[in-house]
Amino acid sequence: MKRWDVLVEVSPRSEIADPAGTTVERALRALGFSGVTGVRIGKAIRLEVAAADEADARTVTEQMCERLLANPVIEDARIELRAAVAPESSW
């Protein structure tokens, strides 16, 4: 079993209102960042998982998204995987 570094990005679906994102966008504009648009705020979940290969690691992560990490009615989940170079590594 190899270790895999995983990033799960859980973001509000595009058709769902994101009041936190709207508020942050307004605040950035008020601070003078006039070129900013489309602010959306989601969760960035980092974890390590033990799996035989990358496909297996992805399958396990998808199951974790379905069971706990994301609510598919209002959220999209995007998964990034990378072989862990050392215990507790990050990238």
Add this chain to the structure above:
Amino acid sequence: MKRWDVLVEVSPRSEIADPAGTTVERALRALGFSGVTGVRIGKAIRLEVAAADEADARTVTEQMCERLLANPVIEDARIELRAAVAPESSW
């Protein structure tokens, strides 16, 4: 001015406690995902920014992190940039 798709990942610094991550890790184990370790939960902030080139887009995004998006005492910010292929694009 080109448009740039930006992802800012704001995560709790490694020496800072992350009770939400600890709780999610315990819940994943309880659901049978025994190979999971090191769960940390941060924010995934997506936005578009107008800038002349990639270096300029990165500079503006770093300023937004310093001014509003991240608290450097307890959080790390990681920036990913990509040229926007179309208005409101995502990747």
